Amino acid sequence: MAVFAVISAGGILFDDRTLVGAAIWAKPFKFAVSFVAYALSLAWMLSLLPRGRRFGWWAGIVVTAAGVLEMVLITLQVIRGRQSHFNQETPFDAAVFQAMGLTVVILWLGALAIAVLLLRARFLDRATAWAVRLSSLIALAGAAVGFLMVQPTPDQLAATDPPVVGAHSVGVPDGGPSLPVTGWASTGGDLRVAHFFGMHALQLLPLLL
Template identity: 80%
Template sequence: MGVLALVSAVGIAVDDRVLVGVPIWTKPFKFSVSFIAYALSLAWMLTLLPRGRRAGWWAGTVVTVAGVVEMALITLQVIRGTQSHFNQATPFDGAVFQIMGATVVVLWLGALVIAVLLLRAKILDRAMAWAVRLSSLIALAGAGVGFLMVRPTPEQLAVENPPISGAHSVGVPDGGPSMPVTGWATTGGDLRIAHFFGMHALQLLPLLLIVLTALAARSARFQAFARLADEGVRLRLTLTGSAVYGAVFVLLAWQALRGQALLAPDGATLAGAAAIVVAGGAATALSLRTTRTGRTASPALTEEVAA
């Protein structure tokens, strides 16, 4: 994947072909970078399993193989100068997209097995346990948004045997005005936003806990971080962060499905965002409260703080 990301970056620079409104090598570049982050996160999570590592290894292998097949087919279509996703222009293109759809289902099922293993695992650090569990579940939901993209649009349904069946955008055609770098639609909804945000919970939620733990280790020097040395506080903040992240994911998906651009929210979207901010802020304040009977910092963290 790393080699493909490098090749795709070079392709963006030297190949002037444009497909669906963006440089033709943009898709394999973004997908390869995303797969690298996704695979590394899953591999790290599998090391946390006290039991079921063999099943986890097989599930991880399935995810990896499915990802490689997916990227090979995307790259093949780029070389051919045609669209990979939703393409039914020829029998060959249709067969490629069907295989891609099958590999995505297999990849999703492999990730589901890993999520179930994490849910059942007895990980000693409770905050880390819930960070990886909830991030894997949100990532599954984020990946599941991709299944909504294969639905034909009303315009496509009005045509017999359309060459393209399915779309990233809602309410506007793919390839229209878009944001730089991401390519997300600016005049209508775009399901890729929720897809991207949901899948990267796999990295961002564990990262939140890592930051909290790092700050807790400095509580002896900085009194402002003292409460983070309490394991119960870190657990509650992790649960709060996960709930807020999940709520934002749902809001982004809802906004896109209504054909609304990310940067042009209506009153309902703004009200939803405000509710998330208020509820998240209140939950964060409550999470920071310590109790006399609550758990204190773990022995490892206590030693680190004392040092």
């Protein structure tokens, strides 16, 4: 993921293409940086397990493989100059997005297995135990917000064969006025806010502790 982040940063600097109102390489850059933090946190939590480390290791492999495939597919669409998420414009674009959806489900199930291990584990420090358990559960809930994003909007339901099905923004179209850096909608709701803070509870709660 660190390699993907460096490549994407180079893309932001040297590729002036934009997509849905943002630099085309911004999405893989943000995903890669997020995955770096996510993977490091999970690795640290797995190291705390007194038992079940072998099962945890395999669950971590599942999360890793799914995350890498997700990034490969996102980067493929960037190279093609196509929207990766929600894109139904061509059969190939639809197949790529469906594959991305499958990787997300697999990643979520791997993270769920790790969360179950953490919930069952006995830690010497009660505060650490609760920080780890709660952050893993909140991260699962935050990740699950992504499943709401693939639901069609009212405009998409009213259209015939819309090229895009699903959205990040709520009440306003994607690609409109947005906050700097995050790209979250500034004139309406945005599911990515809960998605971001939920998933990064995995880092925030242990850091707060």
